Amino acid sequence: MLKYIARRLLMAVPVLIGLSMVLFAFIHLLPGDPATAILGQHATPERVQAMREYLHLNDPLWQQYLNYVANLLHGDFGISVINGQPVLHEFLVRFPATIELTVAAMIFAAGVGIPLGRFAARHAQRWPDGVVTVVSLLGISIPVFVLGLTLQYIFAVQLKWLPASGRIDPRAHLVLQTNFVLIDSLLSGRIDLFIDGLAHLILPAIALGSIPLAIITRITRASVLDVANEDYVRTARAKGLGERRIDGRHVMRNAWLPVVTVLGLQVGGLLGGAVITETVFGWGGVGRYVVDAINNRDYIVVQNVILIFALVFLVVNLVVDVLYAFLNPRIRYS
Amino acid sequence: MTAATTVVPAAERRASRGLWTDAFFRLTRNKPAMLGVVLIVLFVFVAFFAPLLAPYGPLEGTLADRLQPPGAGHPMGTDLQGRDEYSRVLYGARVSLVAGVASVIMGLTIGGLIGALAGGIGGKVDTVLMRVVDVLLAVPGILLAIGIVAWLDRGLPQIMFAVAMTNAPIFARILRGSLLSLRESDYVTASRSVGASGPRLLLRHMLPNSLTPLIVAATLALATAIIDVAGLGFLGLGPPDPRTPEWGTMLTDATKFLRQAPWLLFFPGAAIVISAVGFNLLGDGLRESLDPRMKR
Numbered sequence: 001m002l003k004y005i006a007r008r009l010l011m012a013v014p015v016l017i018g019l020s021m022v023l024f025a026f027i028h029l030l031p032g033d034p035a036t037a038i039l040g041q042h043a044t045p046e047r048v049q050a051m052r053e054y055l056h057l058n059d060p061l062w063q064q065y066l067n068y069v070a071n072l073l074h075g076d077f078g079i080s081v082i083n084g085q086p087v088l089h090e091f092l093v094r095f096p097a098t099i100e101l102t103v104a105a106m107i108f109a110a111g112v113g114i115p116l117g118r119f120a121a122r123h124a125q126r127w128p129d130g131v132v133t134v135v136s137l138l139g140i141s142i143p144v145f146v147l148g149l150t151l152q153y154i155f156a157v158q159l160k161w162l163p164a165s166g167r168i169d170p171r172a173h174l175v176l177q178t179n180f181v182l183i184d185s186l187l188s189g190r191i192d193l194f195i196d197g198l199a200h201l202i203l204p205a206i207a208l209g210s211i212p213l214a215i216i217t218r219i220t221r222a223s224v225l226d227v228a229n230e231d232y233v234r235t236a237r238a239k240g241l242g243e244r245r246i247d248g249r250h251v252m253r254n255a256w257l258p259v260v261t262v263l264g265l266q267v268g269g270l271l272g273g274a275v276i277t278e279t280v281f282g283w284g285g286v287g288r289y290v291v292d293a294i295n296n297r298d299y300i301v302v303q304n305v306i307l308i309f310a311l312v313f314l315v316v317n318l319v320v321d322v323l324y325a326f327l328n329p330r331i332r333y334s
Numbered sequence: 335m336t337a338a339t340t341v342v343p344a345a346e347r348r349a350s351r352g353l354w355t356d357a358f359f360r361l362t363r364n365k366p367a368m369l370g371v372v373l374i375v376l377f378v379f380v381a382f383f384a385p386l387l388a389p390y391g392p393l394e395g396t397l398a399d400r401l402q403p404p405g406a407g408h409p410m411g412t413d414l415q416g417r418d419e420y421s422r423v424l425y426g427a428r429v430s431l432v433a434g435v436a437s438v439i440m441g442l443t444i445g446g447l448i449g450a451l452a453g454g455i456g457g458k459v460d461t462v463l464m465r466v467v468d469v470l471l472a473v474p475g476i477l478l479a480i481g482i483v484a485w486l487d488r489g490l491p492q493i494m495f496a497v498a499m500t501n502a503p504i505f506a507r508i509l510r511g512s513l514l515s516l517r518e519s520d521y522v523t524a525s526r527s528v529g530a531s532g533p534r535l536l537l538r539h540m541l542p543n544s545l546t547p548l549i550v551a552a553t554l555a556l557a558t559a560i561i562d563v564a565g566l567g568f569l570g571l572g573p574p575d576p577r578t579p580e581w582g583t584m585l586t587d588a589t590k591f592l593r594q595a596p597w598l599l600f601f602p603g604a605a606i607v608i609s610a611v612g613f614n615l616l617g618d619g620l621r622e623s624l625d626p627r628m629k630r
Contacts, residue, residue, distance in 0.1 A: 143603075149585065271477070275480065
C-alpha cells in the first residue's frame with residue numbers, strides 16, 4: 001500500500017513541474033512588458049520598476065523560473081496587485097467557504113443520486129426508470145448558473161422560503177475562527193446562526209450538485225443492473241433469499257466500486273463549478289476571488305490561485321485513488 | 335470498445351450491412367436520439383435563419399421600451415435597453431452554434447493529434463505527450479478556460495480556443511486508449527506482418543477503427559461546449575462587445591433584475607438547456623447504436 005502511495009506521489013511531480021512552467025509562461029507571455037501588464041497602463045514608473053525587480057525580469061529566463069519555483073516552495077504564492085495581500089493568505093481565508101459549499105453539494109449529489117439510481121434499476125424499463133432518466137438528462141443539461149438563478153427566483157424571490165445569496169444573514173454577528181460558518185456558529189453556541197447558515201447553503205448546494213447528481217444516478221443505475229445479471233445474484237435468488245437481503249448483501253456490495261470512483265472524479269468538476277455557483281449566490285469563496293481577480297486583471301492572483309486549485313485537485317485525486325485501492329485490492333497490484 | 339473485438343450474434347451478422355449502416359439504422363430506431371436530432375435541427379435552423387425569423391435586429395431598441403413583460407409585440411419581453419428578447423435569443427443561437435462547434439472541432443484536432451501520436455508511436459513520445467495531457471487535466475475544466483481567456487483577453491476566437499483546450503486532453507486520452515488496445519489486435523498484427531509501414535498502419539487500419547468512442551465523446555462535448563461558452567459569458571468573459579446577443583452574457587443582466595424581469599432568465603436559459611439536451615440525447619443514442627453491447 002505504501003509503495004502504491006509513493007508511486008502515485010511520484011507521478012504527481014512531473015505534473016506539478018509542467019503546470020508551474022505553464023503558469024510561469026502565463027505571466028511572461030502576457031502582451032508587452034509583464035510588469036506593465038500586471039500593474040496596468042497607468043502605473044507609475046517607480047512601481048513598474050519595483051515590479052520588475054520583484055519578478056527578477058532582468059535575470060535570464062531560467063533563473064526567473066527557478067526563482068518562481070523557489071518562492072512557491074517557500075509558500076510565497078505572490079502578492080495581489082490590487083490590495084497588496086499575499087495570495088496564499090487570501091486563498092486560505094476564502095477556501096473554507098468553498099469547501100463548505102463543495103461538501104454540501106457532494107452530500108446532496110450522493111445522498112439523492114445513489115438511492116435514485118437504485119430505485120431506477122429496480123424499476124428498469126418501466127415508467128419510474130424513465131422519470132429518473134429524464135431527471136438525470138436535465139441534470140447534465142442545465143448549466144449551474146441557469147439552475148442557480150431559477151432556484152433563487154422560485155425559492156427566494158417568489159416563495160421567500162430561503163435566502164437568495166450570501167453565507168449568513170449580514171446582520172448576524174458571528175465571530176469567525178475557522179471561517180467555516182457552520183462550525184463557527186456551533187463553536188460560539190449559536191444554534192440560530194447554524195440553522196441560518198444551513199438555510200443559506202441549501203440552494204447553492206443543489207445548484208452545484210445537480211451535475212454530479214445526474215452522473216451518480218446514471219452510474220449507480222448501470223452498476224446495479226450490471227451486478228443484478230451476475231450468476232451469484234441468480235444463485236442467491238434461487239436459494240430463496242429475500243429481495244432486501246439480495247440487494248444489500250450481494251448487489252450493492254459489488255455495485256459500490258464504480259460509484260465510489262465516480263464520486264471521486266466529481267470533485268474536480270465541483271471545484272470548477274464552484275467558481276460559477278459562488279458568482280451566482282454571492283458566496284465569498286475562492287471562486288469569487290478568481291473571478292474578481294480576472295475582472296481586475298490581477299494576473300498574479302489568477303496565476304497562483306489556478307496553481308493552488310490544481311494542487312488541491314491533485315491531492316483530492318490522490319486521496320480518492322488511495323481509498324479506492326484500499327477498497328479494491330485488484331488495483332494495488334496492477 | 336472496438337469493432338474488432340465486438341462479438342456480433344449470428345442472426346445479426348447475416349443481416350449486417352456494415353458497421354456504420356447498422357449503427358445508422360439502430361440510431362433511427364432510438365426515439366430519444368431522434369428527439370435529440372429534432373432539437374439540434376431546430377437549433378441549427380434558428381441559428382441560420384435568425385435574420386429572417388427575428389422581428390427586430392439584435393441591437394435594436396429604445397430605452398422607452400425597457401423591461402417590458404412578454405406580450406403581443408414582444409413574445410419574450412424586452413431587456414434593460416428595450417431590445418426584443420425573442421430576437422436576441424434567436425441571434426444568440428448563432429454565437430452558441432459557431433463557438434460550440436468550432437471549439438469542439440479545435441479540441442478534436444489538437445486532442446486527436448496528441449492522442450494519435452501518443453497511441454500510434456508509443457514509447458517516449460507517448461510518455462511526454464501524456465504528461466502534457468495530465469497537466470491540462472490537473473486544472474478543473476472551466477477554471478482552465480477562465481485562465482486562458484484571462485491570458486489571451488476577451489474575444490470569440492479566444493473563447494473557442496479556451497473551451498477547446500478543456501476538451502482536447504479528454505479527446506487525446508480517449509483516442510490514445512483505443513489505439514493502444516488496437517495495437518495488440520490480430521488484424522493489426524496481421525497487416526504489420528505483411529509489411530505495412532507505421533504511418534499506413536496508423537492511418538488506414540487503426541484510426542478508422544478507433545473513431546467510434548471519439549465521435550460519441552465529441553457529440554456529448556458539444557453540449558458541454560455550449561454550456562461552457564455561456565458560462566464564460568455569464569462570468570463577464572464573453573464577447574468583448576457587451577451588446578453581442580450571447581445567451582450567457584444575456585443572463586448576466588437577468589441576475590440584476592430577477593425580481594422585476596424573470597423572463598430575462600427563463601428564455602435564454604431555456605435556449606441553452608434545449609440545445610444541450612439535444613446534443614446529450616444524440617450523444618447517448620450514438621453510444622448505444624455504435625456499441626451494440628451497450629443496449630439494455
